[in-house]
Amino acid sequence: MKYYSTRNAEKKYTAAQAIAKGLADDGGLFVPETIPLISMDEIKSFCGMDYRGRALAIMLKYLDEFSKEELEGYVNSAYGDNYDDDRIAPLHFTNDATAYLELWHGPTCAFKDMALQMLPHLLTASLKKTGEEKKVCILVATSGDTGKAALEGFKDVQGTRIFVFYPKDGVSDIQRLQMVTQEGGNVGVCSVTGNFDDAQTGVKKIFSDLQFAKELEGRGFFLSSANSINWGRLLPQVVYYFSAYCDYVNSRKLELGEELVFCVPTGNFGNILAGWYAKQMGLPIGKFVCASNENNVLTDFFATGVYNKNRPFHTTISPSMDILVSSNLERMLHAYCGDATVAELMGKLNSEGIYEVPSDTLGKISRDFTGGVCSDEQTKIEIKAVLNKSSYLIDTHTAVASKVLSDYREETGDNRPAVVVSTASPYKFAGDVVSALGGNEKADALTELNRLSGTKTPKPLLGLGKRQVRFSENVESGDMKQAVDKFLR
Ligand SMILES: *Cc1c(COP(=O)(O)O)cnc(C)c1O
Numbered sequence: 001m002k003y004y005s006t007r008n009a010e011k012k013y014t015a016a017q018a019i020a021k022g023l024a025d026d027g028g029l030f031v032p033e034t035i036p037l038i039s040m041d042e043i044k045s046f047c048g049m050d051y052r053g054r055a056l057a058i059m060l061k062y063l064d065e066f067s068k069e070e071l072e073g074y075v076n077s078a079y080g081d082n083y084d085d086d087r088i089a090p091l092h093f094t095n096d097a098t099a100y101l102e103l104w105h106g107p108t109c110a111f112k113d114m115a116l117q118m119l120p121h122l123l124t125a126s127l128k129k130t131g132e133e134k135k136v137c138i139l140v141a142t143s144g145d146t147g148k149a150a151l152e153g154f155k156d157v158q159g160t161r162i163f164v165f166y167p168k169d170g171v172s173d174i175q176r177l178q179m180v181t182q183e184g185g186n187v188g189v190c191s192v193t194g195n196f197d198d199a200q201t202g203v204k205k206i207f208s209d210l211q212f213a214k215e216l217e218g219r220g221f222f223l224s225s226a227n228s229i230n231w232g233r234l235l236p237q238v239v240y241y242f243s244a245y246c247d248y249v250n251s252r253k254l255e256l257g258e259e260l261v262f263c264v265p266t267g268n269f270g271n272i273l274a275g276w277y278a279k280q281m282g283l284p285i286g287k288f289v290c291a292s293n294e295n296n297v298l299t300d301f302f303a304t305g306v307y308n309k310n311r312p313f314h315t316t317i318s319p320s321m322d323i324l325v326s327s328n329l330e331r332m333l334h335a336y337c338g339d340a341t342v343a344e345l346m347g348k349l350n351s352e353g354i355y356e357v358p359s360d361t362l363g364k365i366s367r368d369f370t371g372g373v374c375s376d377e378q379t380k381i382e383i384k385a386v387l388n389k390s391s392y393l394i395d396t397h398t399a400v401a402s403k404v405l406s407d408y409r410e411e412t413g414d415n416r417p418a419v420v421v422s423t424a425s426p427y428k429f430a431g432d433v434v435s436a437l438g439g440n441e442k443a444d445a446l447t448e449l450n451r452l453s454g455t456k457t458p459k460p461l462l463g464l465g466k467r468q469v470r471f472s473e474n475v476e477s478g479d480m481k482q483a484v485d486k487f488l489r
Pocket of ligand 1: 110111112145146228265266267268269270271272320321397423424
C-alpha cells in the first residue's frame with residue numbers, strides 16, 4: 001500500500017518512507033492511498049483473539065512491506081509484560097451501556113504508550129528498509145505525557161538517541177519525576193525556562209536549522225520527531241477501537257454489527273482520528289463525541305465549520321489537552337475535501353490562524369462527529385460523581401470525556417452503548433484528583449488517593465521520589481540547540 005501527503009496526492013511513498021520521514025516535505029501529513037476494508041466476519045474472528053492478535057491482523061493491512069513474522073515480533077514486545085494488565089486495553093463497565101476503555105496500563109501510565117511502545121520498532125525497521133545509514137536522534141518538546149512515553153519507548157533502542165525538552169513550570173510533579181529519573185544509555189532530558197510553547201518553538205527552530213542538520217550529518221546523525229503526526233504513531237491506535245468493540249460484544253452488551261458510540265478526550269486529534277480510520281475500515285461506530293476542556297477550539301469547529309485558533313490559551317487540570325492547533329485534523333479534512341482544499345485551508349491557518357470549511361463539508365463531518373466542552377470545575381465534579389455512583393476512579397482527562405458523554409446523551413437522547421476512552425491513570429494526575437475528591441491536599445497525593453479510593457498505585461509510579469535524579473540541566477529557550485549539540489558529541 002502506498003501513502004501520499006494530505007497536501008499533494010501526486011507523489012507516492014511506501015509505508016517505510018512515510019514512517020521514516022514523519023512529515024511530508026510540503027508540510028502535509030501522510031495518509032494511506034486506500035483504506036483496507038474489514039468484513040463483519042473478520043471482526044467476529046477478532047473477537048476470539050487477544051490484543052496482540054488483533055494488533056497484528058490490523059497493522060498488517062497497512063504495512064504490506066513488513067512480513068508477518070517481523071510485525072509479530074514487534075507486537076509481542078510492544079504489548080507484553082511491559083503492561084500491568086494482560087488484556088492490554090481492558091474495558092471497565094459502569095453500567096450496561098457505558099464502558100471506560102483503559103489505555104493506561106503501559107509503562108508510563110498514559111495512553112501515549114499504546115503508540116510509543118510500537119513506534120520505535122516501526123521506525124528503526126523503516127530506516128533500515130529505506131537504506132538510511134545515519135543514526136536517528138528523536139527530539140521531543142513535551143507538555144508531559146509524550147516525553148516520558150517516548151523516552152520509555154526509545155530507551156536503549158539500537159541506532160537511536162532521544163532528547164526531551166519539558167517546560168520548567170508546565171508539567172506535574174509526577175511527570176517531571178518520571179522524566180528526570182529516566183533510565184537508558186541513549187537518553188537525555190532537559191528543562192526549558194518558560195511554558196510549553198517556548199519549548200515547542202525552540203524544537204521547531206532546531207528542526208529548521210539546516211546548518212545544524214549538516215553539522216550533525218557529519219557526525220552521523222539526523223533529527224526526527226516522535227509526535228503524533230507520524231503514521232507509525234497513529235496506526236497502532238486504530239487497533240484499540242476494534243479491540244474495544246470486540247470486548248463489548250464478548251461481554252454480551254452489544255450485538256455484533258450494532259453501532260457503538262465513542263467519546264474521546266481530545267488534544268491533537270490523534271486518538272479520535274484513529275477511531276475514525278477504524279470506522280472507515282468497517283467498524284460499526286455510531287458517533288464520535290470529541291471532548292475538549294476549556295481550550296474548546298474543536299467544539300466550535302464541529303458546531304460552526306470555523307477553525308479559529310486566535311483565542312486565549314487556558315492552562316487546565318487536563319494539561320495534555322491544552323492545545324489550540326490539532327494537527328491531525330488535517331488528515332480528516334483531507335478525506336472530506338481533498339488535497340487542494342486542505343493545502344489552501346492550512347495556508348490560511350498558518351497566515352491568519354483561522355479557516356472555514358465549505359458548508360457541505362461540515363454537513364458530512366457532522367454525520368460522524370460532534371463536540372462538547374467541560375470546564376475544570378465540572379471535571380472535578382465528574383470525578384467525584386463517578387467514584388460515588390460507580391466506585392470507579394478516573395483521571396482529569398477521562399473525566400472531561402465522561403462528562404461530555406453524559407451531556408451528549410442528555411441533549412440528544414442518543415443512549416446507544418458507548419465507550420469513554422480513558423487516557424491516563426488517575427495516579428498520574430493524583431494532585432488534582434485528590435483535590436476533586438475533597439481529600440487532604442497537603443498529604444502525599446499517591447497515598448491520599450489510595451486512601452480515598454481504595455485502589456492501588458500503579459507500579460511504575462511507586463517510589464518515584466526515591467529514584468536517582470539523572471537529569472537536572474535547565475536551559476533558556478535560546479540555548480536549546482547547544483544542549484542538543486552537547487548531547488550528540
Ligand atoms: C495526549 C493525551 C490526550 C490527547 O490525545 P490526542 O491524541 O492528542 O487528541 C488526552 N489525554 C491524555 C492523558 C493524553 O496524554
